[in-house]
Amino acid sequence: MEAVIRQLKEEEFGVLGDFLYEAIFIPEGVEPPPRDIMEKPELRLYIEDFGSSPHDIAFGAVCGGRIVGAVWCRIMADYGHVDDQTPSLAISLYSEFRGQGIGNQLMRAILNELRSRGCKQVSLAVQKANYAVKLYRSLGFETVSENTEEFIMIKKLTEDI
Template sequence: MRVREATDDDLPVLRAMLLEANNWTGEERFTPARLLADPHAGRYLAGWRRPGDLGFVASDPSSPDAPALGSIWARPLPAAAPGYGYVADDVPELSMAVAAHARGRGVGTALLSTCVDAGRARGWRAVSLSVEDGNEAARHLYVRHGFVTVGRNGGADTMLLEL
């Protein structure tokens, strides 16, 4: 597996992974159009690669034309236009997804570790995210990396990792 920094050209990959993250149950709860129209979800990618944005894409180096295995990205969102895992204006929110066929192979661990390390290098004080009830694989990954639950938003917990 290869993890590289996301570029401006990766917006389609990140959109596909945002859809994957929101359809993590395997059911099509969101279509691409519905997801991008959702005011909260759309904030995670609108104007991708703004100052402060950071992202990574995991791929299979033996299959360069294959779809991404997963991606992670972080961006600060303001209180006036928060995402689902908002904690504070200076705490970037993470979004992450691993393609269904690549789950359980360490892709999420590699992406999360890479992004957290890069956030530390940037001097971020913390990162946050939202994890839905029932997504125990993701929740265990986040807890293993030191995230703690700091709030609740509908049927999801807001989790924070102090850096």
Template sequence: MKELKELNIKSIEEIKSLFAEIFTKEPWNDDWSDLAQLHEYIMDLIGNRNSKESAMEYKIRQMYPNEYPYLKKFLYEAIFQKDTETLLPKEIIDEPDLNIYIENFGKEHDHCLCAEANGRIIGAVWTRIISGYGNIDDVTPEFAISLYKKYRGKGIGTKMMQEMLSLLKSKGYKKASLSVQKENYAFKMYQNLGFKIIGETEEEFIMMYDLTKTVI
């Protein structure tokens, strides 16, 4: 029997090379020219198996009303910032077009799940029916998701999305939507989950999930 080998930097680079070679050809024709995006996406798929943190236990649960203030931090973390050297000020979330995602959270049609590890909330996914960046109509909940950087690339974000999609389906919603920056590696995760592009702006894709079908 062959021994299972831990993934190291060299093997991860080989996986990235093979992945790009395959999925940039027919029938996929994906654009993986952004190597940083490719790296983050691969790490999200396989996780960092050599890290003790990647083996940590976590659970996805409902976020309690007294924990909703945490959404202020997670909203800021959810902002895609390509330039990590010059980050946006924290006060940016007070802008009306962002604050709408968390203001007075807890109303009808507001739903929130969180990821907890070692008694600490490390990520959150929430939905609201609002006129946000990913709004498509007045009955479809729009997603927002955020995970602290050190916990990314371990599949936690995917699990949170799956749990929320199942929750929305159980509540009787027919669709769910979101917006994502075209350069954000999370775009590929949304595609793998089953979200489809239904519109776009110069910088973002508007995506929709059909909840009438089986949730992955």
């Protein structure tokens, strides 16, 4: 099924909570956390009052009239924070829509939008075992730091991708 990639409207920002939960990396054989994990401050900062800053940008993938994936960014002190001028990205898709190139389309849309707004770079944090690391590297993200579980990656926004 073909996805339409477009900026999310303010009234659609509520879906970001669902996609934030979907973005939690669950290794093979591990039980997903309860939904109330979303109440943790370190997760709420990804979505709380989203749209209140000019740096809050979100794109959605729409299939059959339903939003099936989202990528969004804001400047925040999250896991991928590198400085107060660099937005941090989050992306996820419902599981049945993964592996079809939709994530790549979403990433390209938001990276080009950020570049067009004069943003110099964007960051993200990703679990080392997450298959999405391959996507991020293919889009030009480079690891700038890491800990035992995660890579912190940056993409310089010098040209359209």
